[in-house]
Amino acid sequence: MTPDADLGYRALSMMGPHTVARLARELGMSQRRVSRALDELAAVEAVRPVRTAANAGYCSKDGLVWEAVALDRVLHTLRQRRTPDSALERWRRHITTVSGVGLMALEDASVRRWPTRATARQRASTLIAAERHEHLAINTEEVFDAESTAAALPLDNSMLARGIRLRVLGRPPSDGDRSSAYATALGRSGGMYRELQTLPLKLMIFDRRVAFLPSDPLDLEKGYVEVADAEVVRALAGMFDRLWADGRDPREQGVPPIDLSNREQSLVHLLAMGYTDQSAAQELRLSVRTVAYTMRSLMDRLGVENRFQLALLLGAAGAAPQPPRYGDSDTKEA
Incomplete structure:
Protein backbone atom coordinates (compact mmCIF):
# COMPACT_ATOMS: atom_id res chain seq x y z
CA MET A 1 0.00 0.00 0.00
CA ARG A 82 -1.80 -13.11 -4.25
CA THR A 83 -1.81 -16.75 -5.37
CA PRO A 84 1.66 -18.31 -5.09
CA ASP A 85 3.24 -19.64 -8.27
CA SER A 86 2.74 -23.33 -8.81
CA ALA A 87 5.77 -25.59 -9.16
CA LEU A 88 4.81 -26.22 -12.79
CA GLU A 89 4.80 -22.48 -13.56
CA ARG A 90 8.23 -22.01 -12.00
CA TRP A 91 9.61 -24.98 -13.93
CA ARG A 92 8.16 -23.73 -17.22
CA ARG A 93 9.65 -20.26 -16.77
CA HIS A 94 13.05 -21.74 -16.00
CA ILE A 95 13.04 -24.12 -18.99
CA THR A 96 11.69 -21.45 -21.35
CA THR A 97 14.50 -19.10 -20.35
CA VAL A 98 17.38 -21.55 -20.66
CA SER A 99 16.00 -22.82 -23.96
CA GLY A 100 15.60 -19.29 -25.27
CA VAL A 101 19.26 -18.44 -24.70
CA GLY A 102 20.48 -21.72 -26.23
CA LEU A 103 21.79 -23.26 -23.03
CA MET A 104 20.44 -26.74 -23.81
CA ALA A 105 22.39 -26.89 -27.09
CA LEU A 106 25.78 -25.99 -25.61
CA GLU A 107 28.80 -28.23 -25.76
CA ASP A 108 29.95 -29.75 -22.48
CA ALA A 109 33.21 -27.80 -22.68
CA SER A 110 31.43 -24.52 -21.87
CA VAL A 111 29.24 -25.98 -19.11
CA ARG A 112 30.26 -27.23 -15.68
CA ARG A 113 27.85 -28.95 -13.30
CA TRP A 114 28.18 -28.71 -9.54
CA PRO A 115 26.11 -31.61 -8.19
CA THR A 116 25.23 -30.31 -4.71
CA ARG A 117 24.31 -27.02 -3.16
CA ALA A 118 27.41 -27.14 -0.95
CA THR A 119 29.82 -27.57 -3.88
CA ALA A 120 27.96 -24.87 -5.80
CA ARG A 121 28.37 -22.44 -2.88
CA GLN A 122 32.10 -23.11 -2.75
CA ARG A 123 32.41 -22.48 -6.48
CA ALA A 124 30.30 -19.31 -6.24
CA SER A 125 32.61 -18.02 -3.49
CA THR A 126 35.61 -18.57 -5.77
CA LEU A 127 33.94 -16.74 -8.64
CA ILE A 128 32.94 -13.83 -6.38
CA ALA A 129 36.51 -13.53 -5.09
CA ALA A 130 37.74 -13.31 -8.69
CA GLU A 131 35.22 -10.62 -9.72
CA ARG A 132 36.57 -7.20 -10.66
CA HIS A 133 33.71 -5.20 -12.16
CA GLU A 134 30.07 -6.27 -11.73
CA HIS A 135 27.86 -8.79 -9.97
CA LEU A 136 24.25 -9.37 -11.06
CA ALA A 137 21.83 -11.55 -9.08
CA ILE A 138 18.20 -12.66 -9.35
CA ASN A 139 16.57 -14.13 -6.23
CA THR A 140 13.25 -15.83 -6.88
CA GLU A 141 12.40 -16.65 -3.26
CA GLU A 142 9.09 -15.13 -2.08
CA VAL A 143 10.30 -15.06 1.52
CA PHE A 144 13.67 -13.55 2.31
CA ASP A 145 13.78 -13.60 6.10
CA ALA A 146 15.87 -11.49 8.46
CA GLU A 147 18.39 -14.29 8.99
CA SER A 148 18.97 -14.68 5.24
CA THR A 149 19.27 -10.92 4.86
CA ALA A 150 21.81 -10.71 7.69
CA ALA A 151 23.84 -13.52 6.11
CA ALA A 152 23.79 -11.91 2.65
CA LEU A 153 24.79 -8.38 3.63
CA PRO A 154 28.42 -9.09 4.74
CA LEU A 155 29.15 -10.77 1.38
CA ASP A 156 27.41 -7.95 -0.48
CA ASN A 157 29.39 -5.35 1.46
CA SER A 158 32.68 -7.13 0.80
CA MET A 159 32.03 -6.96 -2.95
CA LEU A 160 31.04 -3.31 -2.77
CA ALA A 161 34.14 -2.50 -0.73
CA ARG A 162 36.24 -3.86 -3.60
CA GLY A 163 34.54 -1.47 -6.02
CA ILE A 164 32.28 -4.07 -7.65
CA ARG A 165 28.97 -2.78 -8.98
CA LEU A 166 26.22 -4.85 -7.36
CA ARG A 167 22.63 -5.10 -8.59
CA VAL A 168 20.09 -7.51 -7.08
CA LEU A 169 16.59 -8.33 -8.34
CA GLY A 170 14.07 -9.94 -5.97
CA ARG A 171 10.36 -10.56 -5.62
CA PRO A 172 7.93 -8.68 -3.38
CA PRO A 173 7.25 -10.77 -0.24
CA SER A 174 4.16 -12.94 -0.48
CA ASP A 175 2.78 -11.67 2.85
CA GLY A 176 2.61 -8.08 1.59
CA ASP A 177 5.25 -6.84 4.03
CA ARG A 178 6.66 -3.62 2.57
CA SER A 179 9.69 -3.44 4.83
CA SER A 180 12.66 -2.14 2.86
CA ALA A 181 15.43 -2.91 5.36
CA TYR A 182 17.51 -4.98 2.91
CA ALA A 183 17.26 -2.39 0.12
CA THR A 184 18.16 0.39 2.58
CA ALA A 185 21.13 -1.48 4.07
CA LEU A 186 22.41 -2.40 0.61
CA GLY A 187 21.93 1.15 -0.64
CA ARG A 188 23.97 2.59 2.22
CA SER A 189 26.97 0.63 0.96
CA GLY A 190 26.42 1.57 -2.68
CA GLY A 191 24.51 -1.51 -3.88
CA MET A 192 21.19 -1.45 -5.73
CA TYR A 193 18.08 -3.57 -5.19
CA ARG A 194 14.79 -3.73 -7.10
CA GLU A 195 11.73 -5.98 -7.03
CA LEU A 196 9.59 -7.47 -9.78
CA GLN A 197 6.50 -9.64 -9.38
CA THR A 198 7.54 -12.29 -11.91
CA LEU A 199 11.13 -13.42 -12.34
CA PRO A 200 12.04 -16.23 -14.77
CA LEU A 201 14.82 -17.99 -12.88
CA LYS A 202 17.36 -17.77 -10.08
CA LEU A 203 20.63 -16.48 -11.48
CA MET A 204 24.06 -15.01 -10.75
CA ILE A 205 26.30 -13.40 -13.37
CA PHE A 206 29.96 -12.68 -12.62
CA ASP A 207 31.59 -9.82 -14.56
CA ARG A 208 29.32 -10.71 -17.52
CA ARG A 209 31.67 -13.63 -18.20
CA VAL A 210 30.18 -16.51 -16.21
CA ALA A 211 26.57 -17.35 -15.32
CA PHE A 212 25.39 -19.55 -12.45
CA LEU A 213 21.86 -21.04 -12.30
CA PRO A 214 20.15 -23.97 -10.56
CA SER A 215 20.15 -27.39 -12.18
CA ASP A 216 16.60 -27.90 -10.91
CA PRO A 217 14.54 -24.76 -10.09
CA LEU A 218 12.36 -26.78 -7.70
CA ASP A 219 15.22 -28.32 -5.70
CA LEU A 220 18.30 -26.18 -5.10
CA GLU A 221 19.98 -29.07 -3.29
CA LYS A 222 20.59 -30.66 -6.72
CA GLY A 223 23.26 -28.10 -7.42
CA TYR A 224 23.99 -25.49 -10.05
CA VAL A 225 25.13 -25.17 -13.63
CA GLU A 226 28.05 -22.88 -14.48
CA VAL A 227 28.04 -21.44 -18.01
CA ALA A 228 31.02 -19.72 -19.63
CA ASP A 229 29.74 -19.49 -23.21
CA ALA A 230 30.01 -15.82 -24.24
CA GLU A 231 26.78 -15.73 -26.29
CA VAL A 232 24.66 -17.38 -23.60
CA VAL A 233 26.06 -15.17 -20.83
CA ARG A 234 25.47 -12.09 -22.99
CA ALA A 235 21.84 -13.16 -23.55
CA LEU A 236 21.28 -13.77 -19.83
CA ALA A 237 22.84 -10.40 -18.93
CA GLY A 238 20.61 -8.70 -21.49
CA MET A 239 17.58 -10.39 -19.93
CA PHE A 240 18.69 -9.12 -16.51
CA ASP A 241 19.01 -5.56 -17.84
CA ARG A 242 15.47 -5.68 -19.29
CA LEU A 243 14.04 -7.00 -16.02
CA TRP A 244 15.98 -4.39 -14.05
CA ALA A 245 14.45 -1.61 -16.14
CA ASP A 246 10.97 -2.84 -15.17
CA GLY A 247 11.81 -3.36 -11.47
CA ARG A 248 10.89 -1.03 -8.61
CA ASP A 249 12.87 0.06 -5.60
CA PRO A 250 10.80 -1.10 -2.57
CA ARG A 251 11.87 2.02 -0.68
CA GLU A 252 9.60 4.09 -2.96
CA GLN A 253 6.50 2.70 -1.22
CA GLY A 254 7.93 0.74 1.65
CA VAL A 255 8.47 1.80 5.24
CA PRO A 256 12.17 2.62 5.65
CA PRO A 257 13.86 1.70 8.92
CA ILE A 258 14.09 4.61 11.38
CA ASP A 259 17.09 5.02 13.66
CA LEU A 260 16.36 6.76 16.96
CA SER A 261 18.86 7.99 19.53
CA ASN A 262 18.67 6.55 23.05
CA ARG A 263 16.92 9.71 24.28
CA GLU A 264 14.42 9.62 21.40
CA GLN A 265 13.70 5.92 21.99
CA SER A 266 13.03 6.46 25.69
CA LEU A 267 10.88 9.52 25.09
CA VAL A 268 8.82 7.97 22.30
CA HIS A 269 8.21 4.86 24.40
CA LEU A 270 6.91 6.89 27.37
CA LEU A 271 4.66 9.11 25.22
CA ALA A 272 3.24 6.05 23.46
CA MET A 273 2.41 4.58 26.87
CA GLY A 274 0.37 7.66 27.78
CA TYR A 275 2.86 9.93 29.55
CA THR A 276 2.48 13.68 29.12
CA ASP A 277 5.43 15.88 28.18
CA GLN A 278 5.74 16.91 31.83
CA SER A 279 5.59 13.41 33.32
CA ALA A 280 7.97 12.08 30.64
CA ALA A 281 10.38 14.91 31.41
CA GLN A 282 10.28 14.00 35.12
CA GLU A 283 10.83 10.31 34.36
CA LEU A 284 13.84 11.02 32.12
CA ARG A 285 15.13 13.91 34.25
CA LEU A 286 14.83 16.37 31.39
CA SER A 287 13.23 19.76 31.09
CA VAL A 288 9.80 20.04 29.45
CA ARG A 289 11.41 22.34 26.89
CA THR A 290 13.94 19.61 25.99
CA VAL A 291 11.11 17.10 25.50
CA ALA A 292 9.25 19.51 23.20
CA TYR A 293 12.43 20.34 21.28
CA THR A 294 13.31 16.64 20.85
CA MET A 295 9.86 15.82 19.49
CA ARG A 296 9.84 18.82 17.13
CA SER A 297 13.29 17.89 15.84
CA LEU A 298 12.16 14.30 15.25
CA MET A 299 9.04 15.43 13.35
CA ASP A 300 11.11 17.73 11.15
CA ARG A 301 13.63 14.97 10.45
CA LEU A 302 10.94 12.48 9.41
CA GLY A 303 8.88 15.00 7.46
CA VAL A 304 5.60 14.77 9.43
CA GLU A 305 3.37 17.63 10.49
CA ASN A 306 2.07 16.56 13.90
CA ARG A 307 2.62 14.05 16.68
CA PHE A 308 -0.21 11.83 15.55
CA GLN A 309 1.45 11.31 12.17
CA LEU A 310 4.75 10.75 13.94
CA ALA A 311 3.24 8.04 16.15
CA LEU A 312 1.80 6.20 13.17
CA LEU A 313 5.03 6.44 11.18
CA LEU A 314 7.13 5.15 14.07
CA GLY A 315 4.65 2.34 14.67
CA ALA A 316 4.69 1.35 11.00
CA ALA A 317 8.49 1.20 11.02
CA GLY A 318 8.55 -0.79 14.27
CA ALA A 319 10.45 2.00 16.01
CA ALA A 320 7.81 2.54 18.73
CA PRO A 321 5.15 0.48 20.53
CA GLN A 322 1.68 0.66 19.02
CA PRO A 323 -0.87 2.63 21.05
CA PRO A 324 -4.15 0.87 21.96
CA ARG A 325 -6.49 0.22 19.04
CA TYR A 326 -10.12 1.24 18.77
CA GLY A 327 -12.28 -1.51 20.27
CA ASP A 328 -9.59 -2.92 22.58
CA SER A 329 -10.90 -3.75 26.06
CA ASP A 330 -8.57 -1.29 27.79
CA THR A 331 -9.67 1.49 25.43
CA LYS A 332 -13.32 0.79 26.23
CA GLU A 333 -12.68 0.90 29.97
CA ALA A 334 -10.77 4.16 29.61
Whole structure:
Protein backbone atom coordinates (compact mmCIF):
# COMPACT_ATOMS: atom_id res chain seq x y z
CA MET A 1 0.00 0.00 0.00
CA THR A 2 1.02 3.62 -0.41
CA PRO A 3 2.17 5.49 2.72
CA ASP A 4 -1.10 7.49 2.75
CA ALA A 5 -3.19 4.30 2.68
CA ASP A 6 -1.07 2.73 5.41
CA LEU A 7 -1.47 5.87 7.53
CA GLY A 8 -5.22 5.96 6.95
CA TYR A 9 -5.73 2.32 7.90
CA ARG A 10 -3.72 2.66 11.09
CA ALA A 11 -5.62 5.80 12.05
CA LEU A 12 -9.05 4.20 11.56
CA SER A 13 -7.88 1.07 13.41
CA MET A 14 -6.87 3.08 16.47
CA MET A 15 -9.46 5.87 16.52
CA GLY A 16 -12.54 4.14 15.14
CA PRO A 17 -14.94 5.28 12.36
CA HIS A 18 -14.32 8.70 10.81
CA THR A 19 -15.61 10.80 7.95
CA VAL A 20 -13.19 11.90 5.25
CA ALA A 21 -13.21 15.46 6.60
CA ARG A 22 -12.60 14.45 10.21
CA LEU A 23 -9.86 11.98 9.25
CA ALA A 24 -8.17 14.66 7.13
CA ARG A 25 -8.15 17.02 10.12
CA GLU A 26 -6.69 14.36 12.43
CA LEU A 27 -3.93 13.46 9.95
CA GLY A 28 -3.16 17.01 8.85
CA MET A 29 -3.76 16.02 5.21
CA SER A 30 -6.01 17.33 2.45
CA GLN A 31 -9.39 15.66 1.96
CA ARG A 32 -8.37 14.75 -1.59
CA ARG A 33 -5.35 12.78 -0.33
CA VAL A 34 -7.46 11.05 2.30
CA SER A 35 -10.12 10.15 -0.28
CA ARG A 36 -7.52 8.62 -2.58
CA ALA A 37 -6.09 6.63 0.33
CA LEU A 38 -9.55 5.35 1.27
CA ASP A 39 -10.23 4.39 -2.36
CA GLU A 40 -7.03 2.34 -2.34
CA LEU A 41 -7.98 0.67 0.94
CA ALA A 42 -11.55 -0.01 -0.19
CA ALA A 43 -10.23 -1.73 -3.33
CA VAL A 44 -8.59 -4.40 -1.16
CA GLU A 45 -11.50 -4.50 1.32
CA ALA A 46 -9.40 -3.00 4.12
CA VAL A 47 -11.98 -0.31 4.95
CA ARG A 48 -15.74 -0.04 4.42
CA PRO A 49 -18.33 2.74 4.50
CA VAL A 50 -21.07 2.48 7.11
CA ARG A 51 -24.41 4.30 7.41
CA THR A 52 -25.64 3.43 10.89
CA ALA A 53 -27.58 5.47 13.40
CA ALA A 54 -24.90 4.76 15.97
CA ASN A 55 -22.48 6.82 13.93
CA ALA A 56 -24.87 9.71 13.32
CA GLY A 57 -22.64 12.10 15.22
CA TYR A 58 -19.86 11.51 12.72
CA CYS A 59 -21.87 11.61 9.52
CA SER A 60 -20.76 13.72 6.58
CA LYS A 61 -22.99 15.36 3.98
CA ASP A 62 -23.23 12.11 2.04
CA GLY A 63 -23.85 10.13 5.23
CA LEU A 64 -20.66 8.07 4.85
CA VAL A 65 -18.42 7.12 7.73
CA TRP A 66 -15.38 4.93 7.10
CA GLU A 67 -14.22 2.17 9.41
CA ALA A 68 -11.28 -0.24 9.29
CA VAL A 69 -11.87 -3.93 8.65
CA ALA A 70 -10.22 -6.25 11.19
CA LEU A 71 -6.55 -6.81 10.41
CA ASP A 72 -6.77 -10.61 10.21
CA ARG A 73 -9.54 -10.34 7.60
CA VAL A 74 -7.54 -7.82 5.58
CA LEU A 75 -4.47 -10.04 5.55
CA HIS A 76 -6.58 -13.05 4.56
CA THR A 77 -8.04 -11.10 1.63
CA LEU A 78 -4.64 -9.90 0.44
CA ARG A 79 -3.15 -13.39 0.64
CA GLN A 80 -6.06 -14.86 -1.29
CA ARG A 81 -5.49 -12.34 -4.08
CA ARG A 82 -1.80 -13.11 -4.25
CA THR A 83 -1.81 -16.75 -5.37
CA PRO A 84 1.66 -18.31 -5.09
CA ASP A 85 3.24 -19.64 -8.27
CA SER A 86 2.74 -23.33 -8.81
CA ALA A 87 5.77 -25.59 -9.16
CA LEU A 88 4.81 -26.22 -12.79
CA GLU A 89 4.80 -22.48 -13.56
CA ARG A 90 8.23 -22.01 -12.00
CA TRP A 91 9.61 -24.98 -13.93
CA ARG A 92 8.16 -23.73 -17.22
CA ARG A 93 9.65 -20.26 -16.77
CA HIS A 94 13.05 -21.74 -16.00
CA ILE A 95 13.04 -24.12 -18.99
CA THR A 96 11.69 -21.45 -21.35
CA THR A 97 14.50 -19.10 -20.35
CA VAL A 98 17.38 -21.55 -20.66
CA SER A 99 16.00 -22.82 -23.96
CA GLY A 100 15.60 -19.29 -25.27
CA VAL A 101 19.26 -18.44 -24.70
CA GLY A 102 20.48 -21.72 -26.23
CA LEU A 103 21.79 -23.26 -23.03
CA MET A 104 20.44 -26.74 -23.81
CA ALA A 105 22.39 -26.89 -27.09
CA LEU A 106 25.78 -25.99 -25.61
CA GLU A 107 28.80 -28.23 -25.76
CA ASP A 108 29.95 -29.75 -22.48
CA ALA A 109 33.21 -27.80 -22.68
CA SER A 110 31.43 -24.52 -21.87
CA VAL A 111 29.24 -25.98 -19.11
CA ARG A 112 30.26 -27.23 -15.68
CA ARG A 113 27.85 -28.95 -13.30
CA TRP A 114 28.18 -28.71 -9.54
CA PRO A 115 26.11 -31.61 -8.19
CA THR A 116 25.23 -30.31 -4.71
CA ARG A 117 24.31 -27.02 -3.16
CA ALA A 118 27.41 -27.14 -0.95
CA THR A 119 29.82 -27.57 -3.88
CA ALA A 120 27.96 -24.87 -5.80
CA ARG A 121 28.37 -22.44 -2.88
CA GLN A 122 32.10 -23.11 -2.75
CA ARG A 123 32.41 -22.48 -6.48
CA ALA A 124 30.30 -19.31 -6.24
CA SER A 125 32.61 -18.02 -3.49
CA THR A 126 35.61 -18.57 -5.77
CA LEU A 127 33.94 -16.74 -8.64
CA ILE A 128 32.94 -13.83 -6.38
CA ALA A 129 36.51 -13.53 -5.09
CA ALA A 130 37.74 -13.31 -8.69
CA GLU A 131 35.22 -10.62 -9.72
CA ARG A 132 36.57 -7.20 -10.66
CA HIS A 133 33.71 -5.20 -12.16
CA GLU A 134 30.07 -6.27 -11.73
CA HIS A 135 27.86 -8.79 -9.97
CA LEU A 136 24.25 -9.37 -11.06
CA ALA A 137 21.83 -11.55 -9.08
CA ILE A 138 18.20 -12.66 -9.35
CA ASN A 139 16.57 -14.13 -6.23
CA THR A 140 13.25 -15.83 -6.88
CA GLU A 141 12.40 -16.65 -3.26
CA GLU A 142 9.09 -15.13 -2.08
CA VAL A 143 10.30 -15.06 1.52
CA PHE A 144 13.67 -13.55 2.31
CA ASP A 145 13.78 -13.60 6.10
CA ALA A 146 15.87 -11.49 8.46
CA GLU A 147 18.39 -14.29 8.99
CA SER A 148 18.97 -14.68 5.24
CA THR A 149 19.27 -10.92 4.86
CA ALA A 150 21.81 -10.71 7.69
CA ALA A 151 23.84 -13.52 6.11
CA ALA A 152 23.79 -11.91 2.65
CA LEU A 153 24.79 -8.38 3.63
CA PRO A 154 28.42 -9.09 4.74
CA LEU A 155 29.15 -10.77 1.38
CA ASP A 156 27.41 -7.95 -0.48
CA ASN A 157 29.39 -5.35 1.46
CA SER A 158 32.68 -7.13 0.80
CA MET A 159 32.03 -6.96 -2.95
CA LEU A 160 31.04 -3.31 -2.77
CA ALA A 161 34.14 -2.50 -0.73
CA ARG A 162 36.24 -3.86 -3.60
CA GLY A 163 34.54 -1.47 -6.02
CA ILE A 164 32.28 -4.07 -7.65
CA ARG A 165 28.97 -2.78 -8.98
CA LEU A 166 26.22 -4.85 -7.36
CA ARG A 167 22.63 -5.10 -8.59
CA VAL A 168 20.09 -7.51 -7.08
CA LEU A 169 16.59 -8.33 -8.34
CA GLY A 170 14.07 -9.94 -5.97
CA ARG A 171 10.36 -10.56 -5.62
CA PRO A 172 7.93 -8.68 -3.38
CA PRO A 173 7.25 -10.77 -0.24
CA SER A 174 4.16 -12.94 -0.48
CA ASP A 175 2.78 -11.67 2.85
CA GLY A 176 2.61 -8.08 1.59
CA ASP A 177 5.25 -6.84 4.03
CA ARG A 178 6.66 -3.62 2.57
CA SER A 179 9.69 -3.44 4.83
CA SER A 180 12.66 -2.14 2.86
CA ALA A 181 15.43 -2.91 5.36
CA TYR A 182 17.51 -4.98 2.91
CA ALA A 183 17.26 -2.39 0.12
CA THR A 184 18.16 0.39 2.58
CA ALA A 185 21.13 -1.48 4.07
CA LEU A 186 22.41 -2.40 0.61
CA GLY A 187 21.93 1.15 -0.64
CA ARG A 188 23.97 2.59 2.22
CA SER A 189 26.97 0.63 0.96
CA GLY A 190 26.42 1.57 -2.68
CA GLY A 191 24.51 -1.51 -3.88
CA MET A 192 21.19 -1.45 -5.73
CA TYR A 193 18.08 -3.57 -5.19
CA ARG A 194 14.79 -3.73 -7.10
CA GLU A 195 11.73 -5.98 -7.03
CA LEU A 196 9.59 -7.47 -9.78
CA GLN A 197 6.50 -9.64 -9.38
CA THR A 198 7.54 -12.29 -11.91
CA LEU A 199 11.13 -13.42 -12.34
CA PRO A 200 12.04 -16.23 -14.77
CA LEU A 201 14.82 -17.99 -12.88
CA LYS A 202 17.36 -17.77 -10.08
CA LEU A 203 20.63 -16.48 -11.48
CA MET A 204 24.06 -15.01 -10.75
CA ILE A 205 26.30 -13.40 -13.37
CA PHE A 206 29.96 -12.68 -12.62
CA ASP A 207 31.59 -9.82 -14.56
CA ARG A 208 29.32 -10.71 -17.52
CA ARG A 209 31.67 -13.63 -18.20
CA VAL A 210 30.18 -16.51 -16.21
CA ALA A 211 26.57 -17.35 -15.32
CA PHE A 212 25.39 -19.55 -12.45
CA LEU A 213 21.86 -21.04 -12.30
CA PRO A 214 20.15 -23.97 -10.56
CA SER A 215 20.15 -27.39 -12.18
CA ASP A 216 16.60 -27.90 -10.91
CA PRO A 217 14.54 -24.76 -10.09
CA LEU A 218 12.36 -26.78 -7.70
CA ASP A 219 15.22 -28.32 -5.70
CA LEU A 220 18.30 -26.18 -5.10
CA GLU A 221 19.98 -29.07 -3.29
CA LYS A 222 20.59 -30.66 -6.72
CA GLY A 223 23.26 -28.10 -7.42
CA TYR A 224 23.99 -25.49 -10.05
CA VAL A 225 25.13 -25.17 -13.63
CA GLU A 226 28.05 -22.88 -14.48
CA VAL A 227 28.04 -21.44 -18.01
CA ALA A 228 31.02 -19.72 -19.63
CA ASP A 229 29.74 -19.49 -23.21
CA ALA A 230 30.01 -15.82 -24.24
CA GLU A 231 26.78 -15.73 -26.29
CA VAL A 232 24.66 -17.38 -23.60
CA VAL A 233 26.06 -15.17 -20.83
CA ARG A 234 25.47 -12.09 -22.99
CA ALA A 235 21.84 -13.16 -23.55
CA LEU A 236 21.28 -13.77 -19.83
CA ALA A 237 22.84 -10.40 -18.93
CA GLY A 238 20.61 -8.70 -21.49
CA MET A 239 17.58 -10.39 -19.93
CA PHE A 240 18.69 -9.12 -16.51
CA ASP A 241 19.01 -5.56 -17.84
CA ARG A 242 15.47 -5.68 -19.29
CA LEU A 243 14.04 -7.00 -16.02
CA TRP A 244 15.98 -4.39 -14.05
CA ALA A 245 14.45 -1.61 -16.14
CA ASP A 246 10.97 -2.84 -15.17
CA GLY A 247 11.81 -3.36 -11.47
CA ARG A 248 10.89 -1.03 -8.61
CA ASP A 249 12.87 0.06 -5.60
CA PRO A 250 10.80 -1.10 -2.57
CA ARG A 251 11.87 2.02 -0.68
CA GLU A 252 9.60 4.09 -2.96
CA GLN A 253 6.50 2.70 -1.22
CA GLY A 254 7.93 0.74 1.65
CA VAL A 255 8.47 1.80 5.24
CA PRO A 256 12.17 2.62 5.65
CA PRO A 257 13.86 1.70 8.92
CA ILE A 258 14.09 4.61 11.38
CA ASP A 259 17.09 5.02 13.66
CA LEU A 260 16.36 6.76 16.96
CA SER A 261 18.86 7.99 19.53
CA ASN A 262 18.67 6.55 23.05
CA ARG A 263 16.92 9.71 24.28
CA GLU A 264 14.42 9.62 21.40
CA GLN A 265 13.70 5.92 21.99
CA SER A 266 13.03 6.46 25.69
CA LEU A 267 10.88 9.52 25.09
CA VAL A 268 8.82 7.97 22.30
CA HIS A 269 8.21 4.86 24.40
CA LEU A 270 6.91 6.89 27.37
CA LEU A 271 4.66 9.11 25.22
CA ALA A 272 3.24 6.05 23.46
CA MET A 273 2.41 4.58 26.87
CA GLY A 274 0.37 7.66 27.78
CA TYR A 275 2.86 9.93 29.55
CA THR A 276 2.48 13.68 29.12
CA ASP A 277 5.43 15.88 28.18
CA GLN A 278 5.74 16.91 31.83
CA SER A 279 5.59 13.41 33.32
CA ALA A 280 7.97 12.08 30.64
CA ALA A 281 10.38 14.91 31.41
CA GLN A 282 10.28 14.00 35.12
CA GLU A 283 10.83 10.31 34.36
CA LEU A 284 13.84 11.02 32.12
CA ARG A 285 15.13 13.91 34.25
CA LEU A 286 14.83 16.37 31.39
CA SER A 287 13.23 19.76 31.09
CA VAL A 288 9.80 20.04 29.45
CA ARG A 289 11.41 22.34 26.89
CA THR A 290 13.94 19.61 25.99
CA VAL A 291 11.11 17.10 25.50
CA ALA A 292 9.25 19.51 23.20
CA TYR A 293 12.43 20.34 21.28
CA THR A 294 13.31 16.64 20.85
CA MET A 295 9.86 15.82 19.49
CA ARG A 296 9.84 18.82 17.13
CA SER A 297 13.29 17.89 15.84
CA LEU A 298 12.16 14.30 15.25
CA MET A 299 9.04 15.43 13.35
CA ASP A 300 11.11 17.73 11.15
CA ARG A 301 13.63 14.97 10.45
CA LEU A 302 10.94 12.48 9.41
CA GLY A 303 8.88 15.00 7.46
CA VAL A 304 5.60 14.77 9.43
CA GLU A 305 3.37 17.63 10.49
CA ASN A 306 2.07 16.56 13.90
CA ARG A 307 2.62 14.05 16.68
CA PHE A 308 -0.21 11.83 15.55
CA GLN A 309 1.45 11.31 12.17
CA LEU A 310 4.75 10.75 13.94
CA ALA A 311 3.24 8.04 16.15
CA LEU A 312 1.80 6.20 13.17
CA LEU A 313 5.03 6.44 11.18
CA LEU A 314 7.13 5.15 14.07
CA GLY A 315 4.65 2.34 14.67
CA ALA A 316 4.69 1.35 11.00
CA ALA A 317 8.49 1.20 11.02
CA GLY A 318 8.55 -0.79 14.27
CA ALA A 319 10.45 2.00 16.01
CA ALA A 320 7.81 2.54 18.73
CA PRO A 321 5.15 0.48 20.53
CA GLN A 322 1.68 0.66 19.02
CA PRO A 323 -0.87 2.63 21.05
CA PRO A 324 -4.15 0.87 21.96
CA ARG A 325 -6.49 0.22 19.04
CA TYR A 326 -10.12 1.24 18.77
CA GLY A 327 -12.28 -1.51 20.27
CA ASP A 328 -9.59 -2.92 22.58
CA SER A 329 -10.90 -3.75 26.06
CA ASP A 330 -8.57 -1.29 27.79
CA THR A 331 -9.67 1.49 25.43
CA LYS A 332 -13.32 0.79 26.23
CA GLU A 333 -12.68 0.90 29.97
CA ALA A 334 -10.77 4.16 29.61
